[in-house]
Structure formats: C-alpha cells, structure tokens
Amino acid sequence: MLALLVSCQSEQEGIPLDGNVPEDPYVVVLGIAQDAGFPQAGCEKDCCKPHWGREEGYKSPVSLGLVDPSSGRKWLIEATPDMKHQLKILASKTDYPFNHQPDGVFLTHAHIGHYTGLIHFGHEVMGTKGLPVYAMPRMDTFLRENGPWSQLVDFENIAIQRIKADSTIQLAPNLRITPFLVPHRDEYSETVGFRIEGPKKSLLFIPDIDKWDRWERDIVEEIRKVNLAFLDATFYENGEIPNRDMSEIPHPFVTESMETFSVLSSAERARVHFLHFNHTNPLCQYNSHAHTEVRGNGYNIAWEGQVIGL
Secondary structure, eight states: OOGGGGSOOOGGGTOOOSSSOOSSOEEEEEEOBOTTOBSOTTOOSTTTGGGTTOGGGOBOBOEEEEEETTTTEEEEESOOTTHHHHHHHHHHTOSSOOOSSOSOEEOOOSSHHHHGGGGGGSTTTTOOSSEEEEEOHHHHHHHHHSTTHHHHHHTTSEEEEEOOTTOOEEEETTEEEEEEEOOOOOSSSOOEEEEEEOSSOEEEEESOOSOGGGSSSOHHHHHHTSSEEEEEOSOSSTTOSTTSOGGGSOOOOHHHHHHHGGGSOHHHHTTEEEEOBOTTOGGGSTTSHHHHHHHHTTOEEOOTTOEEEO
16 A cells, blocks of 8 residues: 555645545656756755755656556656656555556656656667657657657657647546646747646646746636646746846746735645745755745645645
C-alpha cells in the first residue's frame, strides 16, 4: 500500500488521510522547480551553494503523474530532463506492478524543462513503441520537423496525438483532461495549462504564464471552479534576479499573485498550490520568510511526492 498516504498531512494539501491507496484516480507531484531544477547548473550563489551534494535539497522541474488505479494506467504531464527519477517516484506511489513506461505524456509547451525528457523514450534509452504524446498543433509540428525529436517520430518511439484547446480527452470512465491556452513566450509552440477532472475533484495546472492580467480568463474565477490549483510561482518578487530586466521573463510574482488572490475566502486560498520555482525563489528554502508568509496567508506550496486524490 501507499505508505506515504499514512503521513499526517493537512487535508488542505489534498492528501488522503485514510492511509489507503485511493480507488479513484489521483495525481502525484513529481517536480516543483523551474525548467533547470534546483540547485541550478553553474550557480554558486547563496541560493544554491549550500544545496550542492545534498540529495534532500534537490528539486526537479515541474511535472505531474496521473494514475487511474481501476485500469492500472498512468500518464505524465510534462517530459522533464529528470524523467528517469520522476518515473521512479511515480512507481513508488502505486501498489500494483508498475511498468516504468507511462501510457501517455501531455506537454504544455516547448521550453526546455517541459519536453526535453522525451529523449528517454528514444532507442538509446527506453526504446518505447508508439508511446502517445499529446501535443498542441504548433508543438506537434515542432517535434516532427526538428531533430532529435523528429527521430522519435520516425522510429515510432512516440506517436503524437494532436490536441485542441478546450477539447476534452477522456482517459478513463471517471477521468478526463482538458487543455486551454495561456499567454506565454511562445517562440516554438503555443502554451497550455490543463484542467484535470476525476469523479470527486478537479485540478487546475498552470506551470507557466506571463501575467494573470494578460490571460483572457479571470484566474480568481478559475480557482473558484476547481478543488485545487497548481500555479506558476517562478519568481517570488520583482528584483529577484539582480542586473536583469525581469519584464523580459514575465511570470506572475508570488507577491502579485497573493494580492490578486486576496479576494478569495480562506477555503478558496487553500486550493492554491504554488510551484515552478526558479532557483532564486526563496520558496525553495523551507525555512525562509517567504515560505512562512505564503503559508501564513493561507496558500499551499507544492512538494515532490505529494499525492492528491481526484
């Protein structure tokens, strides 16, 4: 059985408290860091230096695992460079024989931390056969027309399934997923978030977006429509990266998000789980003032290995 579920985590964090593996579909958080992970390559500053060589401080790029116990099937959302470790985590969160090959992968966009893990499906590594990879039209074209990704298609390691914004994919009788467009730096592909719906709960996943007010939808209302919302928290506040114009890398600062979300009730705020932390973000540090402030304002901070029943 799933030993982790016995732990005394708060119900607000979405952790089942009955000590049993959920019979219903569930999500496993497999990574919470920005594309480069934490600590970040080449960083010897105070944010990263103490964490080199400390396995407990390492954080992988953002990814979710999606599991349907009734069929024994599982999917990845994002294909990160740390996929091999994340597949091991996902295997540890099931109580049935687990084949490390997922039953499909959903991609949000073509930034390095979100799709480059596809290399693990190639003939040099897992050598998968016809693995479904769900991608939006521009993402589909990008993979087919650029190496080494095109080789995965040519060798039939992956089979790209083209998806459409706001068109729902039924993964199982009681599990479905819907992509929706969000504004982001779309150099190579469009960017989407996902709404995941199980029989009891729904979850919003937006790891990357430029700013909430640039989206055609009202993020506050979108949070109110779901039970949990895993949201972009790349940077904690403006000025976090010295000598860099942060308008060139727009994301909603956590301080901005908390101000925007302040109209939510306490129960609604508890639905929010921040993730996708840059290595400079103090939310990477569990003893930081920022960590205390976010939790004190009623929000949650996603953590790797977290299990959320749907």
